[in-house]
Amino acid sequence: MSVMSTDPRPGPMPPSGEEPEPLLRADKVTMRFGGLVANRDIDFVVPQGSIVSLIGPNGAGKTTFFNQLTGMLEPSSGDIVFDGTSIIGLHPHEIAELGVGRTFQNIRLFGAMSVIANVMVGAHTRMGASWWASLLRLPRVREEEAVTRKRAQELLRLVGLPRRYEEDWAKNLPYGDQRRLELARALASNPKLLLLDEPTAGMNPGETVQMTGLIKRLRDELDLTVLLIEHDMKVVMGISERITVLDYGEKLAEGAPEEIRADPRVIEAYLGKQATSA
Amino acid sequence: MGGPFLRRAITTGLLGGIPGVHLSLVGMVTALQTRELISGVVTIGTAIPFIFIIIAGWYAAGPDRALGIKPSAIQALGLGALAGALGGAVLAAMCLFITAVDVRWILVNATPALAETLQFDQGPVVGSVLQVAIGAALGAAGASLRVMPASVGRAVAVGGVVTLIVSVMEPFVGAVLRNLGLKDLQDVLYEGGGLTIVGWIVVYGLVAGGTYLWSTRGDRVRARADALPPDRRRVAKIVVYGLLIAVLLLLPQIVGQRLSEVLGTIGLYILLGLGLNIVVGFAGLLDLGYVAFFAVGAYATAILTSPASPAFSPELSFWTALPIVIIVAALVGLFIGAPVLRLRGDYLAIVTLGFGEIAREVFKSQWAAPVTGGAQGILSIPPPTPFERDPQSIYYPILFFCILAAIAATSLAASRVGRAWNAMREDESVAEATGVNTTFYKLLAFALGATFGCVAGALFATKIGVIYADSFSILVSINALALIILGGMGNIPGVIVGALVLVGLPEFLREFSEYRLLVYGIVLVVMMILRPEGLLPSRSRRAELHEHFDDDEEMYAEEAGEETGRPVVTA
Numbered sequence: 001m002s003v004m005s006t007d008p009r010p011g012p013m014p015p016s017g018e019e020p021e022p023l024l025r026a027d028k029v030t031m032r033f034g035g036l037v038a039n040r041d042i043d044f045v046v047p048q049g050s051i052v053s054l055i056g057p058n059g060a061g062k063t064t065f066f067n068q069l070t071g072m073l074e075p076s077s078g079d080i081v082f083d084g085t086s087i088i089g090l091h092p093h094e095i096a097e098l099g100v101g102r103t104f105q106n107i108r109l110f111g112a113m114s115v116i117a118n119v120m121v122g123a124h125t126r127m128g129a130s131w132w133a134s135l136l137r138l139p140r141v142r143e144e145e146a147v148t149r150k151r152a153q154e155l156l157r158l159v160g161l162p163r164r165y166e167e168d169w170a171k172n173l174p175y176g177d178q179r180r181l182e183l184a185r186a187l188a189s190n191p192k193l194l195l196l197d198e199p200t201a202g203m204n205p206g207e208t209v210q211m212t213g214l215i216k217r218l219r220d221e222l223d224l225t226v227l228l229i230e231h232d233m234k235v236v237m238g239i240s241e242r243i244t245v246l247d248y249g250e251k252l253a254e255g256a257p258e259e260i261r262a263d264p265r266v267i268e269a270y271l272g273k274q275a276t277s278a
Numbered sequence: 279m280g281g282p283f284l285r286r287a288i289t290t291g292l293l294g295g296i297p298g299v300h301l302s303l304v305g306m307v308t309a310l311q312t313r314e315l316i317s318g319v320v321t322i323g324t325a326i327p328f329i330f331i332i333i334a335g336w337y338a339a340g341p342d343r344a345l346g347i348k349p350s351a352i353q354a355l356g357l358g359a360l361a362g363a364l365g366g367a368v369l370a371a372m373c374l375f376i377t378a379v380d381v382r383w384i385l386v387n388a389t390p391a392l393a394e395t396l397q398f399d400q401g402p403v404v405g406s407v408l409q410v411a412i413g414a415a416l417g418a419a420g421a422s423l424r425v426m427p428a429s430v431g432r433a434v435a436v437g438g439v440v441t442l443i444v445s446v447m448e449p450f451v452g453a454v455l456r457n458l459g460l461k462d463l464q465d466v467l468y469e470g471g472g473l474t475i476v477g478w479i480v481v482y483g484l485v486a487g488g489t490y491l492w493s494t495r496g497d498r499v500r501a502r503a504d505a506l507p508p509d510r511r512r513v514a515k516i517v518v519y520g521l522l523i524a525v526l527l528l529l530p531q532i533v534g535q536r537l538s539e540v541l542g543t544i545g546l547y548i549l550l551g552l553g554l555n556i557v558v559g560f561a562g563l564l565d566l567g568y569v570a571f572f573a574v575g576a577y578a579t580a581i582l583t584s585p586a587s588p589a590f591s592p593e594l595s596f597w598t599a600l601p602i603v604i605i606v607a608a609l610v611g612l613f614i615g616a617p618v619l620r621l622r623g624d625y626l627a628i629v630t631l632g633f634g635e636i637a638r639e640v641f642k643s644q645w646a647a648p649v650t651g652g653a654q655g656i657l658s659i660p661p662p663t664p665f666e667r668d669p670q671s672i673y674y675p676i677l678f679f680c681i682l683a684a685i686a687a688t689s690l691a692a693s694r695v696g697r698a699w700n701a702m703r704e705d706e707s708v709a710e711a712t713g714v715n716t717t718f719y720k721l722l723a724f725a726l727g728a729t730f731g732c733v734a735g736a737l738f739a740t741k742i743g744v745i746y747a748d749s750f751s752i753l754v755s756i757n758a759l760a761l762i763i764l765g766g767m768g769n770i771p772g773v774i775v776g777a778l779v780l781v782g783l784p785e786f787l788r789e790f791s792e793y794r795l796l797v798y799g800i801v802l803v804v805m806m807i808l809r810p811e812g813l814l815p816s817r818s819r820r821a822e823l824h825e826h827f828d829d830d831e832e833m834y835a836e837e838a839g840e841e842t843g844r845p846v847v848t849a
Contacts, residue, residue, distance in 0.1 A: 072710075091715070092707070093711075093716070096710075096712060096713035102711060109704075111704055112703075113701065113704060120694075120697055121698065121709070121712055124694060124698055125713035129693060129695075131690070131695045134695045134696075136689070141693065144694075
């Protein structure tokens with residue numbers, strides 16, 4: 001998978017064939033809410049080890065698409081294959097177990113739990129203690145607990161949260177640190193695919209640069225594949241290897257950052273939006 | 279600059295007088311005239327209105343969180359005195375009114391005698407002045423808790439509250455002292471159903487001093503305990519727990535027959551509280567029909583063990599029946615849990631409330647009578663041999679299951695399971711997206727909660743020997759819920775303290791049993807406003823919600839920041 005990430009070659013992705021099987025493939029995914037079509041016939045591929053961005057104006061259906069990838073919504077039609085398994089009809093927790101971790105646009109931590117406990121919940125699927133073993137506090141449960149705690153502490157260090165926060169309630173953290181914590185929680189499940197919904201929203205330029213660097217580092221160090229939704233074009237252009245543009249629920253364009261930047265349809269979608277709203 | 283503070287002190291003072299007026303008019307003040315709080319000085323009845331005035335004074339002297347300012351020491355005392363005086367004035371106004379106008383045709387308790395008691399038998403003029411003056415003094419006393427250094431303030435307040443409780447618990451403490459052969463000590467400390475002045479000084483000194491030492495030196499003691507080598511620490515732990523268990527084992531002999539009965543009831547409620555705490559406190563599923571499990575446990579035990587049970591003739595012993603009861607309980611938990619899986623919050627509460635009522639009606643119905651005995655109930659349920667149906671004996675199985683349940687709940691709380699429950703309580707869809715199988719964990723919470731409740735029911739049936747459907751009213755659910763809210767949601771020592779306070783105190787204060795629900799209501803409302811985290815919250819919870827005596831400048835500044843929307847960390 002590191003082959004893809006080190007491959008600087010731009011240009012349109014050839015349709016499957018010579019490429020290795022992508023980690024995630026969406027095939028004509030459509031989401032209807034009554035008469036409203038939030039996503040229409042979206043074909044989408046995330047290659048192993050890449051960083052892919054999903055952009056588009058507000059209401060373009062990006063978060064809806066994320067929710068389908070994580071099983072929080074079931075597509076009205078179409079198929080989503082993750083790591084060789086179709087995830088249609090699976091529960092969110094089963095998809096999480098397959099290796100999809102995510103963060104949320106409006107941070108959603110377990111507010112009244114400690115920082116460390118938040119991360120340890122993230123590791124839930126990677127722990128085996130059954131309820132009766134926990135009830136009896138068997139030695140192996142205690143051991144697993146200690147190992148998980150240690151790993152959670154490492155993750156907190158990795159995302160840059162100071163040690164002294166560990167026992168604080170998650171909701172008491174400053175905003176930027178809450179984003180980091182959410183990231184640590186998602187990482188605790190050892191995901192193959194990390195979905196980030198606007199990871200730099202509300203951050204100042206300094207924090208944004210830090211977060212961008214962190215995402216890249218995580219991909220390289222943890223062998224992750226990252227799919228992110230982002231509005232900050234600087235972030236998107238700086239970090240992505242591929243970009244997909246959604247507009248009104250449909251795929252408008254797809255390609256390397258340079259192509260997207262030059263695509264007249266994309267410019268129209270963005271500028272047109274601005275022109276009408278101004 | 280006094281503007282906002284002054285306005286708040288006035289409202290707080292006026293409001294602080296109202297609980298006193300209310301409790302006087304419902305008759306609590308009169309009913310509790312028979313019990314001395316400080317022997318020869320003041321009765322519990324007379325003291326009640328003034329306790330609220332102390333609280334009003336304390337509240338009036340607090341910081342203004344919206345503006346982020348804090349009154350100076352002198353201002354604080356002044357504000358407290360003002361609030362207290364106003365509270366006293368409200369009482370005085372009520373007394374004058376009921377002396378002048380006869381309103382007994384609506385408020386039976388509004389007698390001139392009540393007014394006289396509250397005015398210290400000094401007549402309307404002197405009495406009213408006294409009420410205002412005493413109110414002002416007590417309000418200032420309440421405010422002074424804000425002025426003192428945090429450690430002193432805490433010691434003074436804890437000393438006051440604990441001494442009050444010790445005084446009220448005269449039947450209990452007195453019996454303990456007598457049974458320990460300390461009759462002389464009892465005579466010195468207690469008189470007329472309350473502590474004497476000497477008793478107050480002794481108990482207050484001990485408690486306040488102890489609290490002060492603990493808050494100033496406690497960290498050092500704890501640090502030294504932490505510094506002990508692990509094996510020594512282990513020994514220390516074993517010694518402490520051993521002593522505790524020894525005391526618990528000897529308790530029925532020390533307190534005697536009648537109080538053992540009370541201890542048994544407290545124990546049952548601890549079991550219920552621990553079980554409900556799993557469902558509500560850990561997993562965040564508001565179950566208002568918890569009594570259903572209690573009833574199922576009691577009925578299953580009765581049916582299996584009683585020779586008088588209509589349906590099942592082989593009579594099992596309690597201990598053979600118990601595993602069956604537990605399995606039945608868990609199944610009933612799943613049965614009730616499954617249909618409500620998709621419901622959240624208020625909807626879940628309403629549906630479970632319905633289940634609780636349905637359970638009672640079914641047990642009582644003619645249709646179920648061939649099994650449950652209908653309205654007659656089931657008689658002659660045998661005691662759990664080798665224990666007898668005697669409060670001092672049945673105490674032991676209850677104690678045993680309480681300890682077992684507490685250990686089980688503690689283990690679960692700190693495990694993967696407990697975390698999954700908490701995550702579900704905080705945000706169900708995110709918990710699911712993080713990999714928690716919420717369906718499974720909800721059902722697990724219901725099944726385990728049901729098991730605890732059923733064991734409590736089984737013990738209840740064998741403790742009293744006779745069960746009727748009407749013993750399983752919604753009040754049981756409410757009591758169990760109230761005690762976990764009071765003690766501190768999600769916290770196990772909190773459940774125990776909650777049961778002691780909510781179930782134990784009324785037993786020691788028989789005169790007040792008539793007003794039990796009224797007091798529940800008041801206590802819960804006051805708790806929600808002043809200490810929403812409960813009496814004994816878990817440490818992180820305290821860090822989140824606490825502002826009482828810890829609001830030294832630094833923390834205070836941070837809290838003010840939080841109000842203005844600046845991101846803030848409480849370290």
